[in-house]
Amino acid sequence: MIIPLLKGLATTLKACFSKPITLQYPEVKRPVAPRFRGHPELVINDDGDRRCVACTLCMVVCPSNAIRGIEAAEGENHEKYPVAFTIDLTRCIFCGFCQEACPKAAIKLNNLYELAQYDKSRLILDIDKATQEKSQLRMADWL
């Protein structure tokens, strides 16, 4: 009767002498896998332009209508580019279909995962906030 219980206790006590497996989370962060799907963002070229050509394929494929309001403009050499682009992270389900549908690899899911906000409107990204460099939704002052 008591021996199985002692065996169980011994298993538990064994853990006292092994290395802890937990991380001190806010200070130490787990690295995410390369394929990790964070929130979508617009990719920029080396020269600082967005790759997007406003073809709206991502808007069409999006299952939850998180991408909307794409407005195209035409440049000097008849190249198209977006002037308005909204990514609504309150609707986004991080499925990554937009990334797969994009013919120009212009929209990509980054590796951010701490997306909680106090203000809901911060999660609705306009074209500037949705662009790669500026899409840092991390709250710097939360610790």
Add this chain to the structure above:
Amino acid sequence: MLEPGIEEKTFVLNLGPQHPSTHGVLRILLEMDGEYIAKADPVIGYGHRGHEHMAENRNYLQFLPNMGRVDYLHALAYNQCWCMAVEKLLGITVPERAEFIRVITNELNRITSHLLWFGAYLMDLGAFTPFLYCFDDREHILDLLDRVTGSRLTYCYYRFGGVPSDIDREFIDGCFAFIDRFRSRWKDYDNLVTKNVIFINRTKGVGIITPEMALKYGITGPNLRGSGIPYDIRKSEPYSAYPLFNFEIPIGENGDIFDRYVVRLAEMEQSLRIVEQALVKLPNGPIMAEKVPKRIKPPAGEVYQAVETARGEFGIYIVSQGEVKPYRVKLRVPSFATLSFFPEMAKDNLVADAVANLGSIDVVIPEIDR
């Protein structure tokens, strides 16, 4: 025999909707006769999201992420079921390598589901430690799946005609390392739980599902196999690459909680066997079928596809009228049948046993509400 002047009365007790042992938002109205349950009445629908209706309002690909949210614990099997059903409609054959990758990831996902049940169920019974052990193991699988699929819980990995991205060497090595590590843990689990007298006394002979009742209610999965009926879709209606692997269907004898526990543990070992064989036999070749149309528009017709998930038989019935959107989608979920049996199980038992029974049938409430 009651004294004159004293009425025989029952009272109603609410278990849930927010109760740690209902594993979701499930409310059970218990009509109590003293300490014993006279009648149990599950009230479902708190997590209703209308998946079947959503399917009618979006195209075939757009419905795919929904499948990971019907049952979030074994999302890949649900993904696979939807993909297979649509592939059947379109008449696409999936390349062998893709089928193998599907089987590997699916079985790993099955282990995570059983591990979570194991930990959470023992927590219901008041044992805290096993939870920490199995979440440690589960974390290793989640890391592996994260590497391949890109997310940790609501996977959306399979596509019509195959899988979108291949597995790499690091994943394969990681899987073998995990298999070795997990097999070395069986001793700990046995010492902590299986041989624990408190656990045995709590679960043996409690919450019995007889084979007749199980068949009558349409219970499938480990709950049915715990009652001694070897029914597994992977064997009885083989799909994907399952016929190529050797594995057994573990069954119980008495159909009590302990048997269901043993069946689930044995099933994890069988899943490890399948993963091991699949990794060794993994063929080279394409991961995506060649003739998958960009615009999924299946011909008119009806199709039914069933898969074995961690909870039992999950089936999808699609009625297509040749449009880009399905005309009607019916999801047959295993947990619903299992929960239907719960009132019979709980009758004339203590509340403490009702909690033990409810945990042991491993229902996922969002799946029932869907």
